[in-house]
Amino acid sequence: MNDAWREPIDPIRLAFDIDGVVADTMAVFVRLARERYGLTHLTKDDLRCYELHECLDVDREVLNDLICLTLDDEHTLQVPAMEGATEVLTRLARHGPLRFVTARIWPESITRWLHLTLHEVPGDRIQVIATGAPEAKRQVLHDLGIQFFLEDRLETCRHLALNGIQPFLYDQPWNRLPEGDEFPRIVSWDQFGEWVFPGNGGE
Ligand SMILES: [Mg+2]
CATH class of the missing domain: 1.10.40 (Ribonucleotide Reductase Protein R1; domain 1)
Structure with a gap:
């Protein structure tokens, strides 16, 4: 399952976890x-x-x-962005709002971080929902009409997959386990950008 994703990914059907995915x-x-x-x-x-x-x-x-x-x-506010995340997300924002769903309890500081990090993205194109619990992500994503979710926590990937949402596992030391092989693994934002914008075009 670690081969390149072969189906087209509609950017408006995408959403993102933040910690461990966009934020290092x-x-x-x-x-x-x-x-x-x-x-x-x-x-x-x-x-x-x-x-x-x-x-x-x-x-x-x-x-x-x-x-x-x-x-x-x-x-x-001191967290560095994952390499390449800013570029891919800035491109994606041209297609519609960026949706971030985090299990953090309080969204304020990480929302501020996103606005500072994605400074070229208009503020109203950044939507953050803090669920307070990983298990609550599924319902939020379902209500938003999200089909694909980029996530670093294996348990959450499994939960989403069982409930009809396709997770992409963002590669981190804590998810390099055999159980992770059932999900497409994203090893870098550049790779993910290639999946979303195949052929280096697709503006
Ligand atoms: Mg995370």
Whole structure:
């Protein structure tokens, strides 16, 4: 299932998760782990599962603190974008509104981040829905008429696939598991751009 997607993708049927897909959120997590807790050997490649306490030999309180810090308003605004994401999303915005569905509870800071990151996209073309829970994404996507969803969490991909939405798995260290092979894997935004705009045209 990791071959190039062969069916046309209608941009208006697409939506996106944010953290781990558009936003390189865990880059900030790793930086904070090094700066605040001296975990200088930690890299993003060590984040081999979504539930970090299951794969990192780090005290649970420390992990919880780092996750809270990473997601707070101040650090959200420091998150780098995934390489190539801005270019592809800016192109896609010419076809219609960009729809982002996040499991974050509060949408304000990540919405501000999106507006700053996608500064060439008119503000009214950026729509963000915060569900507060991954399982709630399906209904939101269904109501929006979304057919394809770019997501980095395997469990969410599975849930969506069982309910008629085609997930694309955005490659991250925490989803490089055999179970991920059932979904088309996106290894870069450039690759995804090729799927959405085949032949380097398709404006
Ligand atoms: Mg995510």
